[in-house]
Amino acid sequence: MIRLVGVHKTFLPGTPDARALLQDFNLQIDPGEFVVLLGANGAGKSTLFHLLAGTETVDKGQIWIDGMNVTSQTEPQRAQWISRVFQDPRHGSAAALTLEENLALAQRRGLPRRLRGFRQVGGGGASSFAPALEKLGMGLESRLHDPMSLLSGGQRQAVTLLMASMLRPKILLLDEHTAALDPHAETAILALTARTIADQGLTALMITHNLAHALRYGTRLLLLQGGKIALDVRGKEKEALKLEELYARYGAEERI
Amino acid sequence: MSLYACISALELGIIFSFVAIGVFFTFRVLDFPDLTVDGSFPLGAAVSAVLVSTGWNPWGALGLSLAAGVCAGLCTAWLHTHLRVVHLLASIVTMTALYSLNLRIMGRPNLALMDQETIFTWAARAFSLSPGSVILWVTGMLLLLVGTLAWWFLRTELGLALRASGNNPIMARALGISTSGMIWLGLGISNGLAAFAGGLYAQAQGSADVGMGIGTVVAGLAAVIIGEALLPTRRIAGILLRICAGSALYRLAMALALSLDTGEAWYSLRPTDLNLVTAGLLVLFLALSSRNKRRPS
Numbered sequence: 365m366i367r368l369v370g371v372h373k374t375f376l377p378g379t380p381d382a383r384a385l386l387q388d389f390n391l392q393i394d395p396g397e398f399v400v401l402l403g404a405n406g407a408g409k410s411t412l413f414h415l416l417a418g419t420e421t422v423d424k425g426q427i428w429i430d431g432m433n434v435t436s437q438t439e440p441q442r443a444q445w446i447s448r449v450f451q452d453p454r455h456g457s458a459a460a461l462t463l464e465e466n467l468a469l470a471q472r473r474g475l476p477r478r479l480r481g482f483r484q485v486g487g488g489g490a491s492s493f494a495p496a497l498e499k500l501g502m503g504l505e506s507r508l509h510d511p512m513s514l515l516s517g518g519q520r521q522a523v524t525l526l527m528a529s530m531l532r533p534k535i536l537l538l539d540e541h542t543a544a545l546d547p548h549a550e551t552a553i554l555a556l557t558a559r560t561i562a563d564q565g566l567t568a569l570m571i572t573h574n575l576a577h578a579l580r581y582g583t584r585l586l587l588l589q590g591g592k593i594a595l596d597v598r599g600k601e602k603e604a605l606k607l608e609e610l611y612a613r614y615g616a617e618e619r620i
Numbered sequence: 621m622s623l624y625a626c627i628s629a630l631e632l633g634i635i636f637s638f639v640a641i642g643v644f645f646t647f648r649v650l651d652f653p654d655l656t657v658d659g660s661f662p663l664g665a666a667v668s669a670v671l672v673s674t675g676w677n678p679w680g681a682l683g684l685s686l687a688a689g690v691c692a693g694l695c696t697a698w699l700h701t702h703l704r705v706v707h708l709l710a711s712i713v714t715m716t717a718l719y720s721l722n723l724r725i726m727g728r729p730n731l732a733l734m735d736q737e738t739i740f741t742w743a744a745r746a747f748s749l750s751p752g753s754v755i756l757w758v759t760g761m762l763l764l765l766v767g768t769l770a771w772w773f774l775r776t777e778l779g780l781a782l783r784a785s786g787n788n789p790i791m792a793r794a795l796g797i798s799t800s801g802m803i804w805l806g807l808g809i810s811n812g813l814a815a816f817a818g819g820l821y822a823q824a825q826g827s828a829d830v831g832m833g834i835g836t837v838v839a840g841l842a843a844v845i846i847g848e849a850l851l852p853t854r855r856i857a858g859i860l861l862r863i864c865a866g867s868a869l870y871r872l873a874m875a876l877a878l879s880l881d882t883g884e885a886w887y888s889l890r891p892t893d894l895n896l897v898t899a900g901l902l903v904l905f906l907a908l909s910s911r912n913k914r915r916p917s
Contacts, residue, residue, distance in 0.1 A: 417794070419793075438798075439793050439794070440793055440796045440797060440798045441796070443793070443794060443795055443796030443797075444796060447794070448794050450790070450794075454788075455788070455790045455791060456791055456794075457788070457791060458783070458784045458787040458788040458791055458792075459787065459788065460783075460787045461780075461783060461784060461787060462854075465780055465783075465784075466784075468777075468780060469780055469781065469784050469791075469795055469797075470795060472777055472781075472795075472796075473795045473796050474795070474796035475796070477776075477777040477778040477780070477781040477797065478776070478777045478778065479773075479776045479777070479778055480776055480777055481772075481775055481776055481777075482775060482776060482777050482779075482780045483775075511854065527795075
């Protein structure tokens with residue numbers, strides 16, 4: 365589903381502060397894999413996400429998504445294949461627009477925006493969103509006309525997740541999407557995430573700093589260190605991984 | 621204040637409603653503080669005045685005013701999205717260039733229309749309206765048309781994308797909306813409307829002046845802000861209505877301020893004090909609205 369071939373990325377190239385984040389980076393992710401991405405700050409996790417989403421461009425190398433070379437596609441162009449949930453709950457939805465308007469926007473993700481009333485999109489308008497909202501179990505189906513700004517961080521993140529999975533994406537990118545939430549909301553959002561990915565059989569990548577979550581969720585675990593893959597386990601091998609062991613490997617390079 | 625002063629204030633209020641809707645598109649919908657309108661309003665006036673004075677069809681002239689304004693807006697959009705000039709600065713650059721361009725178009729600092737046919741003389745004949753009410757009728761009908769179009773547009777998928785890209789560009793891009801494209805669209809619409817208003821103004825007043833653009837943005841913004849203080853609503857129709865009401869109220873307040881007969885004392889208001897009054901009004905309403913609400917992020 366995802367293939368990175370010989371990707372190079374240097375920040376501030378040509379300056380004394382130049383820093384090579386990824387060098388000759390190769391990665392292949394199969395359809396339906398739920399990859400948990402671990403790594404210390406500066407290990408290259410976020411860079412990898414930015415390169416995939418198109419917010420940053422590669423210096424060298426290629427990015428393939430589902431057999432298409434998307435290396436030169438812009439971020440809005442890639443939106444039809446990729447959807448994202450951000451760390452900051454405010455980034456995923458438009459605060460001044462209503463819940464219904466945000467969902468209507470997501471329903472045209474990566475598609476041309478037409479000169480047609482946005483309520484005509486789903487056919488049934490607001491009511492067509494209600495069943496999906498009901499499934500979240502947060503009572504949001506009765507708040508379709510509330511602005512997003514009135515929702516809590518957990519609710520906003522749940523809505524963003526719903527928005528991200530509305531038009532089945534080829535890839536779902538989750539960038540520490542529960543880091544800003546309280547423990548209850550975090551648990552709820554993680555459960556919802558796992559359910560969404562399993563139900564739709566999505567290919568997903570999730571960045572986290574929580575080792576327990578990394579062990580509990582996902583079908584594959586990747587540990588990045590200094591722009592290199594330090595650990596890559598899946599299936600039984602991942603299940604057998606112990607927290608202490610992971611903790612030890614995690615800091616291996618950082619300990620000075 | 622005489623009835624005549626009242627009517628002419630209302631006429632100005634309607635004409636500047638087009639500017640105010642334009643300013644709403646940039647400042648509020650797109651979150652792009654665009655000062656280009658200070659140049660595109662006189663641009664529209666210059667284009668209309670020159671074409672009408674050479675015997676052009678006045679509606680055609682008005683259409684070209686609009687088109688010229690759209691081009692001015694796209695110019696600022698290009699400076700910002702392609703040359704990465706900061707939005708405020710990009711619009712100032714275009715505005716400055718337009719001052720010279722407007723002089724070129726008119727060939728002199730001001731241009732008076734004599735007995736040429738304007739959309740108003742045409743409408744007075746076609747619908748047998750009195751010369752005193754024809755401007756109100758025609759501008760009012762055009763405002764109704766433009767307001768309805770704006771209301772419809774902001775509720776389309778494209779209009780929603782425009783609003784999203786101003787409110788949350790990070791999300792907009794992640795959902796496949798080209799925020800640069802939306803800046804082109806928004807600035808085009810906004811400056812097209814401002815130049816359209818300029819064309820209307822020139823044809824209504826029978827003159828165009830190169831200095832008439834000063835304070836256009838502020839007048840438009842004043843209408844938007846007064847409207848916000850008048851009627852708290854989140855409905856598009858309500859927002860557009862209150863902008864027009866704000867514009868009318870603003871002009872009436874101006875006329876009232878000028879009509880106060882305070883003699884020749886140093887503190888008596890003169891027409892040249894209007895910008896000071898505007899600034900004062902703006903501060904007052906900004907203070908009012910910031911006290912009434914905290915804008916959510």
